[in-house]
Amino acid sequence: MILKNAKIVDDSFHLCNSDIAVEGDKITSIGPGLNGQEEYDFSGCVIVPGFVDIHIHGCVGADTCDADAAGLAKMCAKLVREGVTSFCPTTMTVSHEEIAHALETVKKCMDQPPEGSAIAGVNMEGPYISIHRKGAQAGEYVKNPDFTEFKNLYDTYGGIIKLVDIAPENPGAEEFIRKASKLCTVSIAHTVADYAAARRAFEMGVSHVTHLYNAMPGLTHREPGVVGAVFDDGRVTAEMICDGLHIDPAVLRITFSILGKDRVVVISDSMRAAGQPDGVSDLGGQTVYVKNGAARLKDGTLAGSTTNLHQEVKNLVGFGIPFLQAVQAATLNPAREIHEESRIGSIKTGKFADLVVLDSDLNIKMVVARGKIAADNR
Incomplete structure (x- = not known):
């Protein structure tokens, strides 16, 4: 061809x-x-590289935590039509048994891949987060970091976990970060950590921040927080939901300018309602109401998104982000974060032929x- x-x-x-x-x-x-x-x-x-979505819970009625191979196959088929050629099915803060079943199902689908977008591994968003910034995560399953538990999941399911989230202020975080960062990318998420705690986490091995600005304290002139720590440390990459709802376009422009071409990752954080009509849905066992494409809990909390990476790249260009910077943030940068950049994420001889015209x-x-x-x- x-x-x-x-x-x-x-x-x-x-x-x-x-x-x-x-x-x-x-x-x-x-x-x-x-x-x-x-x-x-x-x-x-x-022609651009195929998009790489490393944080996506679901779409077209399917969710990673359903632990359903047919549902994952639906996701693969839908995503590839939207230009997403690789993705990381993402778990929520649910029970340990549900996480294990989800990992087992993803592993089977990686061993016998469905048609469509390739599954690159799992993003484990919960349960090691802060109850105070749980967002749309289920509070009853939030727990402190437990490396022994995590390592058992990692080993049992063939090392398919590519990224794991943590609130670094919680007890047990230091041991978890030091050990888990030798296995996969460790990310700060759903946290009340201040600037100092975030910087300590970066020193210990955290190299990524999940949906920057969302589910964390805001940046102020006296309390820079996690956002300020990311801006201040060139080793750390931050992901952002670029649907125009989670982050104001002006803030997106500012952040892309500060972090530059190599340190932003565009994610969808989409849930099962993506690609579906407005109405009632669910995320992690919680009821979600979708209106005009915005997914919210009953109290108004944003509950993931209904967007996709192709739409987000179009959004970013419309918001004033340079085209090539937007494309790199949706392709090579996420591939790097899951250590797959030698195979996917850019157009180069010898890499997989994942291309979007x-x-x-x-x-x-x-x-x-x-x-x-x-x-x-x-």
């Missing part, structure tokens, strides 16, 4: 005129004037996932 005559976002995240050759599931050649038996002319289009309005014309055409909207 040859994709011809488009601009491509190259491995350095610059635009260039080049063709892309695909054989099997890999990119085999990048350059001008490539020819082959199966050619697709994308004049006037731009966009027209001049950033609408999807074609999605290629692991070398196969997964969506064709020409």
Whole structure:
């Protein structure tokens, strides 16, 4: 397969005129004037890497914590049509047994992959969070960090946990961070930590912050908090929900400017209502009300999102974020955070052929996932 005559976002995240050759599931050649038996002319289009969503609970009626292989297959099929070629099914703060069943199901689906978006591993958002900033998480299952428990889950299900969340102010956090950070990415989330506690956590091994600004104290001129600690430490990457509801567009512009091209990760944090009509849904066993695309608990707390990475990239460009910065934040940066950047996240010879063709309005014309055409909207 040859994709011809488009601009491509190259491995350095610059635009260039080049063709892309695909054989099997890999990119085999990048350059001008490539020819082959199966050619697709994308004049006037731009080809970007497949999007990588490392924080997504569900969509189209399915949720990771359902521990249902058919539901995960529905997610894979839906996401790939939206240009998400790899993702991390994300668990909630639910019972230990429910988390274990979810991990078991994801492992089976990784061993025998459904058609569509590839499952890159699991993001374990709960239960080691703060009860004081639980957001839409179920309070009865919140607990202090327990490395022994986590390590058992990690080992039992083949090391598929790519990212785990923690409130660093809770008892047991120091041991957890030091040990868990040797296994996967450790992230601060759902926390009341102040600036000093966040900086200590970074020194111990935390390298990521979950949905920056949400479920944590705000940044003020005398209490910089976790947000200020991220701004002040170039080692740390922050994820953001860019639906225009969770974070004001002006704050998104400010944050992208401060953190630069390498330290922002766009996530959907979407729940089962994504891709569904407005109405009543649920997240982590709690009733969620979706109106005009906004998902909220009865008390008005935002409960995840109903967006997707393609829509968020379009949003960001509309908000004034440079196109290439927005694309990198939805592709290579998340791939790095789960240590998959050698295989996915950019357009480079030898990497998986995960490609999204966009027209001049950033609408999807074609999605290629692991070398196969997964969506064709020409």
